[in-house]
Amino acid sequence: RELGARARPTPPGSADAVRATVGVVLAYGAALVVAALVSWVIGAANDGIRSAGDTRAQLAVQAVIFAAGALLLVEGLRLSHHPREADPLAAAARERPLRPDLPSIAIVGVGAAALGLLIGPVVGALLPSLHDTAVPVDDLGVGLGVGADAGTVLVVAGLIPLGEELLFRGVLVGAWARAGRPGVAALVSAGLFGLAHVTVGPRAMVVMVLLGGLLAAAMLLARTLAAPVLAHALVNAVALVDGGLDDPVPLVVLVLTVLAATAVASGISRAVALPDPPVGTLER
Numbered sequence: 001r002e003l004g005a006r007a008r009p010t011p012p013g014s015a016d017a018v019r020a021t022v023g024v025v026l027a028y029g030a031a032l033v034v035a036a037l038v039s040w041v042i043g044a045a046n047d048g049i050r051s052a053g054d055t056r057a058q059l060a061v062q063a064v065i066f067a068a069g070a071l072l073l074v075e076g077l078r079l080s081h082h083p084r085e086a087d088p089l090a091a092a093a094r095e096r097p098l099r100p101d102l103p104s105i106a107i108v109g110v111g112a113a114a115l116g117l118l119i120g121p122v123v124g125a126l127l128p129s130l131h132d133t134a135v136p137v138d139d140l141g142v143g144l145g146v147g148a149d150a151g152t153v154l155v156v157a158g159l160i161p162l163g164e165e166l167l168f169r170g171v172l173v174g175a176w177a178r179a180g181r182p183g184v185a186a187l188v189s190a191g192l193f194g195l196a197h198v199t200v201g202p203r204a205m206v207v208m209v210l211l212g213g214l215l216a217a218a219m220l221l222a223r224t225l226a227a228p229v230l231a232h233a234l235v236n237a238v239a240l241v242d243g244g245l246d247d248p249v250p251l252v253v254l255v256l257t258v259l260a261a262t263a264v265a266s267g268i269s270r271a272v273a274l275p276d277p278p279v280g281t282l283e284r
Helices: 002-007 014-045 052-081 088-095 102-126 136-140 146-178 182-195 202-222 226-242 248-268
Strands: none
Touching: 014 052, 014 146, 014 182, 052 136, 052 146, 102 202, 102 226, 102 248, 136 146, 146 182, 146 202, 146 226, 146 248, 182 202, 202 226, 226 248
């Protein structure tokens, strides 16, 4: 009986959620360091002159590290509860196959994006003294040409939503929700998401805290990472259009990128699936 008890997977708890939170902070710190090094190397090669391409490269590196760190954290947490399973992510997919609920993803994602677009103007009206030190879309240089704009679209509407949502919603919300603490999931995710934008300015921090809470709610409501990724991609897409993206080719790339990011997130949701709602029965 003792051997059987040891072989049985242990349920995730708050300790796992705390480890996931620490892992997210470390992954974010690593992304900042590596992205800063990349920016320094590019700047040194260009005699210290910073360009929009530098910003795109820096954001792309951050997004890739976010995504890689998130998947490593998720696999590590699953492995700790399935020590005899060689491929814990594949086992999780077999145990709980997910079928994308496209209407729910669309409704929740578009609804969250619509509400998210209202956050900036509301914060500006209520806190007019808050100003940012940098404007990311301006730094990206939208309107520099078809190739440059298409690259900006792929990074801002594709890699960034996937990377950030995997880390801040997939890992954080997933871990705390599996521990039975959805409220903490939303608060921790929103708080760290706001701190992640501290270099942009105080206004961005407030906006991102509120947006982070909204995206966490979207994931908890739709129970799939695809909903917050769709919302995040749409918000970034509107920012790009508002920043001057108007060429037909980049606009087509923008639409395809938003759809592709949502589809990839739907597939990745197997790895960061939220638990089923409790049914009030105990396993004997």
